[in-house]
Structures are given as C-alpha cells and as structure tokens.
Amino acid sequence: MKLSLKISLITIVIIVVFSILLQSISIAIFSNAIHSLNKKLFMDKINKLILLAYEQDELFFEGVYDSEIESKLRVKDKINIEYREQKDPIVFPFIIETNGRIVAHPAYSQWSGRLQDKEEGKQIFDNTTLAFMQKKKEGELEYTSAGVRRWCVFKIYEPWNWIFCITTTIANKNKSINFFIRVALFISIMMIIGSVMVVLFVSRKYIRPIHLVIERLLDIASGKVRPDEQIPINIGTKDEIGMLAYAVNKMSEDLRQTTVSCDELAKEIEERKKMENALKDYAKKIEQINKELDDFTYIVSHDLKEPLRSIDAFSKFLEDDYRDKLNEEGRGYIERIRANSLRMQKLIEDLLEISRIERKRNPLEEVRIPDLLNEVKLRLEYAIKEKNVEIIIQDNLPCILCDRVRLMEVFVNLFSNAIKFNDKPNPKIEVGCNVKDDYYEFYVRDNGPGIEEQYYNKIFEIFQRLGRREDHEGTGAGLTIVKKIIEMHKGKIWVESKVGEYTTFYFTIPKRRQAILGKKKIGEILLEKKLITEEDLKQALDAQKEEG
Incomplete structure (x- = not known):
C-alpha cells in the first residue's frame, strides 16, 4: 500500500x-x-x-x-x-x-x-x-x-x-432533539466529505516530491546516475520536503566531487585502528600498574603488622616488668615507643583498608538511607552524647542502590570528623539529599570551624591533617577512604565551607546499577553465568601472560 x-x-x-x-x-x-x-x-x-x-x-x-x-x-x-x-x-x-x-x-x-x-x-x-x-x-x-x-x-x-x-x-x-440530531448528522457528513477531499489533495501535493527524492536515492544507490548526468531535484518549496531535496542534491554533488581513493581510505582506517589499539594497551598498562601498587600496599602493610605487634608486645613487657628499674626518662621512652607503634598499626590498618576497597567489593543492594543513618548514630552514640551533638536528618531520604558496608563507612567518617573537629558549644550536623536526573546528591553539613579554600583538595590526600597531630586522634586517612569509596561507586565528592561558620561535604551516587558497575568484562560475565570456574579463568590469564 x-x-x-x-x-x-x-x-x-x-x-x-x-x-x-x-x-x-x-x-x-x-x-x-x-x-x-x-x-x-x-x-x-x-x-x-x-x-x-x-x-x-x-x-x-x-x-x-x-x-x-x-x-x-x-x-x-x-x-x-x-x-x-x-x-x-x-x-x-x-x-x-x-x-x-x-x-x-x-x-x-x-x-x-x-x-x-x-x-x-x-x-x-x-x-x-x-x-x-x-x-x-x-x-x-x-x-x-x-x-x-x-x-x-x-x-x-x-x-x-x-x-x-x-x-x-x-x-x-424530543422534537427539538431530533431536529438537532438531523442537523448534526448532516454537518458531520459534509465535514467528512470535505475532509476526504482536502486529505487527498494534500497527500498528492506532498507525497509526490517524496517519490522524486526516493527515485533519486535509488538511482544513486544502484549507480545509474553518473557524475556528469546528475540533474538537481527541483521541489519549489522551502519546507521540510524542500530541505530534504536540497540535502539529497548536496549529497549527490559531494559524491561527484569525491576524489579520495579506496587505498587512502583503507590507510586512514588502519591508522585509526593502530591508534585505538595503542590507547587500549596504554589503558591496560595503567590499570596493571594501579593493581600492582594496590597489591604492593596490601602486601607491605600486611607484612608490617606482625613486627609491629612484636614491638608493641615487648615494649609492654618492658613497661610492666621493668618499670620500677627504669628512671623517669626511660619510662618516657617506652611510652613513646608504644604510642608510635600503636600509631603505626593504625596507619597500616588504614592502608590495608584503602587497598581492600578495590580488592574486596561487596554486592550492591537496595539500602534505605534513614535506616543506614540510624545505624551510624548507634555506632557513634558515645561521641554524640559526650559532645551533645544535634543530628538533623532530612525527611523522605531515598532508597538507593549501593555497597551498604562501604556507604556506612562514608557516613561514619564524615560524622566522626564533624564531631571531632567541632569547636562550637552546641554542635550540629545536618544530612540531606537532592534528587537529580541521573544521580543522588547527598550532603553532610556541620557548624564547625570551617576549612580554608586552599585546603579543599589537600584534605582528600592520604595522611593529610590540617591541625596538629596531638590535638586530635586519627591518621588523616578517613577522607581518603571516603573519596575512594565514592569513586568506586562512580560518584564525586567535594567540599564547600565558610571559615568560622560551616563545612559541607557533598557526594553523588548514580541511580542506575550499570552506571556504578560499568561494563563487565567477558570473564566476569562467564563467571556469573557459571560457564567457567575461577580456576579456569586464572589459568587462562596466566597462559595469556606467558604468551605475551
């Protein structure tokens, strides 16, 4: 038809x-x-x-x-x-x-x-x-x-x-009603007849130019129109059909003027493929380097834990058994040894935690944020009561798809910092969420001392602290862990602050599962479908490395 x-x-x-x-x-x-x-x-x-x-x-x-x-x-x-x-x-x-x-x-x-x-x-x-x-x-x-x-x-x-x-x-x-029905029926019939005539006229007027365009495209596709025989399509209108005819005429002219040979085109395609392969190799090398760095951090941190435990244990023996035989200066040295060994253990634990974020991922699940925040408040109950902190949580917070364990670490770290560094007599923490088209934008705001703008990026670097070490406990790795968890969810984190008034940490979590997980590798898909085992996959990867 x-x-x-x-x-x-x-x-x-x-x-x-x-x-x-x-x-x-x-x-x-x-x-x-x-x-x-x-x-x-x-x-x-x-x-x-x-x-x-x-x-x-x-x-x-x-x-x-x-x-x-x-x-x-x-x-x-x-x-x-x-x-x-x-x-x-x-x-x-x-x-x-x-x-x-x-x-x-x-x-x-x-x-x-x-x-x-x-x-x-x-x-x-x-x-x-x-x-x-x-x-x-x-x-x-x-x-x-x-x-x-x-x-x-x-x-x-x-x-x-x-x-x-x-x-x-x-x-x-019903006399008036019957008369109205007859008049309405007559008008409807006349409208239908008139509409049919108008439709037939308009369809002929606008469909015929489309037929001309189709014929020209078929001629070009079949090779019937040679460059020296091309006759432009003349529609005579400036509407969408006229623009379509103009586009077909221009395409015909471009084909006529094309001088690029097939060999040059093939050469260009080959060069682009080489560039794409080079970029893929480069990306793989960077990914391998990052993995090796994570492995190195994990191995070194894990191996250092045992010697540190020994140092801490022997220094405790000295403190307990020889405390009376040492003078005040000797006892001070032992206390400093124990304090530094404990600090080193904390640093190593934070390094291990950072390396585990990418190494050990928990499955994504639907998490109700109000329930999660209640658990956070329970974990920090002592610190909240000790400083009499007021927690304000926005109503109707969403249920999101995330790694529940990791997201709890994010809120625990942000709450802990807001409590630890707050210098106001009535500390306050506000939590809320702005729902965007493709992601959720959460914020944690406190009324603490604030952060100068020059330190906005520095605070997310590992082991970076703005105050003196002895003023507050901790290693300075908390915000680094927070940033790494948010980036693992393919989100972003940033800070806004006014010195002496407030500090607000913002972070985003995508709504869609695919946006968080990214494209799956073939090996992961095969493992999910139970088509291969982890041992089979490991052997295949080792064989590929040996072949270079």
Whole structure:
C-alpha cells in the first residue's frame, strides 16, 4: 500500500471517529439541556397552579368563600376553561387526587371517577405509579395513553392531597432533539466529505516530491546516475520536503566531487585502528600498574603488622616488668615507643583498608538511607552524647542502590570528623539529599570551624591533617577512604565551607546499577553465568601472560 493511501485512510478514519465522538457528546449534552429546560418550564407552570391553589385556600381561611370546595372549584375551572378549547392538546395540565380520582382535566368536566383515557377507558396511572408519585412528592415519569407514549412532570399540593401534573407526548418532547440530531448528522457528513477531499489533495501535493527524492536515492544507490548526468531535484518549496531535496542534491554533488581513493581510505582506517589499539594497551598498562601498587600496599602493610605487634608486645613487657628499674626518662621512652607503634598499626590498618576497597567489593543492594543513618548514630552514640551533638536528618531520604558496608563507612567518617573537629558549644550536623536526573546528591553539613579554600583538595590526600597531630586522634586517612569509596561507586565528592561558620561535604551516587558497575568484562560475565570456574579463568590469564 502506498504511503499517500495510508496517510489518507488513517486521516479519514481519525476524522470519522472524531466526528462521531463529537456528535455523540454534543447530542448527549444538548439532549440533557433540552430535557432539563422542559422539566423546569413544566415545573414553573405547576408552581403557578399551586400558587393559585394556595391563594384560594387563604381566601377560604379569611372567610371570602363559604366552603373549601368553592376555592377548589376556582382552581379546577381555571384549568378546564383554559384548555377545554383545545381539541387535541399536545401540552396540558391536569389535577388528580392522591388516590387517583380526577379533579380537573381538559377532557372532563366532572369531579369524580378515576383518571381514565378518554377513548379506551383504561386507567392512565395504576396504584404502583400513584404510590411512586406520593413517595417522590415531585418529579417526572413516562406513561402510555391511547397507545401514545407521554411524559409527565408532577408535584403534590399536600394541604388538598392534589397532584398537579403537566403532560406532553414523548415525540413532542424530543422534537427539538431530533431536529438537532438531523442537523448534526448532516454537518458531520459534509465535514467528512470535505475532509476526504482536502486529505487527498494534500497527500498528492506532498507525497509526490517524496517519490522524486526516493527515485533519486535509488538511482544513486544502484549507480545509474553518473557524475556528469546528475540533474538537481527541483521541489519549489522551502519546507521540510524542500530541505530534504536540497540535502539529497548536496549529497549527490559531494559524491561527484569525491576524489579520495579506496587505498587512502583503507590507510586512514588502519591508522585509526593502530591508534585505538595503542590507547587500549596504554589503558591496560595503567590499570596493571594501579593493581600492582594496590597489591604492593596490601602486601607491605600486611607484612608490617606482625613486627609491629612484636614491638608493641615487648615494649609492654618492658613497661610492666621493668618499670620500677627504669628512671623517669626511660619510662618516657617506652611510652613513646608504644604510642608510635600503636600509631603505626593504625596507619597500616588504614592502608590495608584503602587497598581492600578495590580488592574486596561487596554486592550492591537496595539500602534505605534513614535506616543506614540510624545505624551510624548507634555506632557513634558515645561521641554524640559526650559532645551533645544535634543530628538533623532530612525527611523522605531515598532508597538507593549501593555497597551498604562501604556507604556506612562514608557516613561514619564524615560524622566522626564533624564531631571531632567541632569547636562550637552546641554542635550540629545536618544530612540531606537532592534528587537529580541521573544521580543522588547527598550532603553532610556541620557548624564547625570551617576549612580554608586552599585546603579543599589537600584534605582528600592520604595522611593529610590540617591541625596538629596531638590535638586530635586519627591518621588523616578517613577522607581518603571516603573519596575512594565514592569513586568506586562512580560518584564525586567535594567540599564547600565558610571559615568560622560551616563545612559541607557533598557526594553523588548514580541511580542506575550499570552506571556504578560499568561494563563487565567477558570473564566476569562467564563467571556469573557459571560457564567457567575461577580456576579456569586464572589459568587462562596466566597462559595469556606467558604468551605475551
């Protein structure tokens, strides 16, 4: 099927459906409006009759009439006189009692007898209908009289137990609606015919240039158009189709002017491949160097722990067993040995922790940040109570995908620093999160002494401290560990501060798992699918190294 025909059919179907829908809605709204208007007009007439009855009733109570029957006769006669001249009235009022007895009707002059159809002598309202009218007090209903469906609006005047009614035929009630339906149907048909003609005209006008462009592209693809035989496509418009034709003409001209040989192109591709391979080799070397540095740090730190334990143990023996045999200066030396060995052990533990961040990764999991922060507060409960720190946590913190253990280390380090270095009488820590399109931006703010801008980058370097070592405990590796954990999550960390007022650490965590993990290596995928074992992978890597 051609595109022009498809567009025409789709457009016509849309127009037809829209016209039917619009017509249905319009008819429903108009019908409801006409019905409500008729009901209101009929009810206004009934209210006038009821007002007349009320006035006549008042005259009876005032003594103008000798009996109540006389006042009722006034109302009945008004209806009979006003409508008796109509031989076949379409709209007329009548009155019945609540038990069904006729009071006033244009076709009857007597008072008694049930309300009956004039021609056939059948009851118009049965007992069920009368019970419905007595229950509703006022409203509307439909009934059949002499084989004609009629619509009636009624209201009860309770002092006399009269039911005032105004009736008309269903056909008369729906006359305006039927006329509107016919007019709406005619307009819809004319709209559909006109729309079809417009659609066919527009599709021919705009599809034909597209056919010209397609033919030119097929000629270029098949090689039928030679450089010296190219004739530009002339659409004659400056719209999107004209721009498409211009682009095809320009492409044809570029092909004609192309002088680069296949050999030169192949040579350029080969050079680019060499450059890409060189960059890949360079990246692998850097990755290997970093791994070797991590391995070296881990091995050295691990191997130094045992000698340090021995130094600490023997210095403790000296302190315990020979304390009385040493003078004050000797005891001071031993205390300094123990203090420095303990500090060295802490430095080594921090080095091991840094090397473990990349070496030992925990699986990612969904973590509720409020629950995580409650655990952090429990771990630092003593320090928080000791300095009477106020912790303010933003409501509705998100649930994120992360390494739970490592992210807890981040918050513990940031909280610990905020408590340790705070110099205010009422320390305060605020935690919050700004949700961005692709990542979460967390912040930890304190009201401590602040950090000068020149040290913003230095504080993240390993073993860097801004104050004197003896002023605060620690090795200065905390923020280095924090930065490494955030970078492991493919996030960023930075600090903003105002000296003497506050310090705020910001860090980001990506939302998507793939953004955190990055592209998996083939070996990792095979291990996940259990297609190979770790031993198989290790042997394959060793064999590859031996082959160079």
